Amino acid sequence: MTTNLLEFDLEGLAVFCEGLGEKRFRATQLFRWIHQRGAADFEHMSDLAKSLRQKLLSHAHVAPLPLISQHISADGTIKWLFDVGDGNAIESVFIPEDDRGTLCISSQAGCAVGCRFCSTGHQGFSRNLTTGEILAQLWFAEHFLRQHVKTDERVISNVVMMGMGEPLQNYSALVPALRAMLDDHGYGLSRRRVTVSTSGVVPMIERLSGDCPVALAVSLHAPFDALRDNLVPLNRKYPLDELMQACIGYLAHAPRDFITFEYCMLDGVNDQPEHASALIDLVQRHARQGLRCKFNLIPFNPFPASGLLRSPQTRVQAFAKQLQEAGLVTTVRKTRGDDIDAACGQLAGDVKDRTQVQSRMAEQRTLNWVPLSAVTFSEPRHDTKPKN
Ligand code: SAH
Numbered sequence: 001m002t003t004n005l006l007e008f009d010l011e012g013l014a015v016f017c018e019g020l021g022e023k024r025f026r027a028t029q030l031f032r033w034i035h036q037r038g039a040a041d042f043e044h045m046s047d048l049a050k051s052l053r054q055k056l057l058s059h060a061h062v063a064p065l066p067l068i069s070q071h072i073s074a075d076g077t078i079k080w081l082f083d084v085g086d087g088n089a090i091e092s093v094f095i096p097e098d099d100r101g102t103l104c105i106s107s108q109a110g111c112a113v114g115c116r117f118c119s120t121g122h123q124g125f126s127r128n129l130t131t132g133e134i135l136a137q138l139w140f141a142e143h144f145l146r147q148h149v150k151t152d153e154r155v156i157s158n159v160v161m162m163g164m165g166e167p168l169q170n171y172s173a174l175v176p177a178l179r180a181m182l183d184d185h186g187y188g189l190s191r192r193r194v195t196v197s198t199s200g201v202v203p204m205i206e207r208l209s210g211d212c213p214v215a216l217a218v219s220l221h222a223p224f225d226a227l228r229d230n231l232v233p234l235n236r237k238y239p240l241d242e243l244m245q246a247c248i249g250y251l252a253h254a255p256r257d258f259i260t261f262e263y264c265m266l267d268g269v270n271d272q273p274e275h276a277s278a279l280i281d282l283v284q285r286h287a288r289q290g291l292r293c294k295f296n297l298i299p300f301n302p303f304p305a306s307g308l309l310r311s312p313q314t315r316v317q318a319f320a321k322q323l324q325e326a327g328l329v330t331t332v333r334k335t336r337g338d339d340i341d342a343a344c345g346q347l348a349g350d351v352k353d354r355t356q357v358q359s360r361m362a363e364q365r366t367l368n369w370v371p372l373s374a375v376t377f378s379e380p381r382h383d384t385k386p387k388n
């Protein structure tokens with residue numbers, strides 16, 4: 001068994017290279033070949049010494065995830081389904097916008113948190129992804145997209161850990177993956193353009209602020225414990241007050257940062273004026289201690305097993321207005337890729353029916369790729385790195 005080099009951040013790769021009797025700076029060259037240029041073949045890494053290339057050939061490899069399918073939405077959103085073995089599949093979604101290209105990636109096959117409104121949650125937990133499987137999604141998407149827009153510039157400017165799984169329940173694999181995303185020799189993304197979304201794993205929020213303080217989104221969905229216990233079962237372990245304290249702690253060393261609270265609008269469940277009032281109250285109580293936040297209201301993407309419905313648009317607008325009038329910055333998320341089931345919380349439809357996945361996997365070799373010429377991409381930005 002040789003080692004998959006996608007499993008490493010730069011430091012990990014340096015240790016691996018030392019183990020081969022090589023100098024640490026070789027790791028930087030190798031890391032750039034893999035992540036900046038998308039190379040998987042050591043033979044092509046022309047500035048590496050021949051002796052190193054020989055060692056790599058016998059000790060290492062770069063393992064892409066087998067692609068099961070690709071769907072392209074009329075709005076340019078692309079969803080990829082990858083095989084992670086044992087009948088499990090995970091999804092990644094690319095969302096092109098005028099001023100950015102966002103990749104939404106998965107951290108686990110399934111999820112153990114079991115939120116009522118989430119189809120990944122209904123599927124249950126299969127396993128954690130490795131660092132290499134998390135990074136392989138970005139590695140594939142970035143270099144695939146560059147080939148199709150015919151550019152050497154970066155296409156993906158933002159990464160959100162909002163695909164399948166709870167990233168903070170896969171902490172040890174997550175952190176090296178985040179480091180590779182931020183590394184100037186890797187994807188060079190600014191820490192504000194990498195977002196970890198969590199249902200509220202309080203101790204890991206605290207650790208993340210020390211280890212790798214990227215942007216944090218917290219899936220709130222309810223303004224009080226009785227309702228949140230029901231929608232996000234993890235709330236029974238880490239109730240709202242502890243969660244708010246963890247958010248305050250996360251912001252303590254970054255005075256210009258804020259938490260994005262995600263709030264999925266469920267008809268008749270959490271979308272009434274009294275819920276908005278309670279939310280305003282919750283945030284204002286904690287603002288004095290240093291909580292800075294924005295709200296992102298997400299139209300619920302319904303699926304039959306949830307027994308829940310999407311709030312009518314007028315109610316979402318009224319809810320947003322109520323928060324805004326209280327001085328809270330609030331946006332309503334645009335739904336993208338609806339026609340290919342690429343929206344939030346829908347990233348499990350293909351996985352739940354495992355037999356279907358198996359048969360799709362069998363079809364893999366005959367898969368017809370949709371011509372990407374049919375899709376309009378926004379021009380990749382030349383300055384994708386914001387000034388910090
Ligand atoms: N586990 C993490 C990240 C993955 S879920 C978390 O829960 O934050 C990403 C986002 O999609 C979360 O805000 C989640 O609440 C939301 N989501 C899940 N199911 C949804 C659905 N059916 N409709 C709309 N948003 C949903």
Ligand code: SF4
Nearest residue numbers: 111113115118121199
């Ligand atoms: Fe897991 Fe997030 Fe879905 Fe909840 S919303 S079940 S935490 S993936």
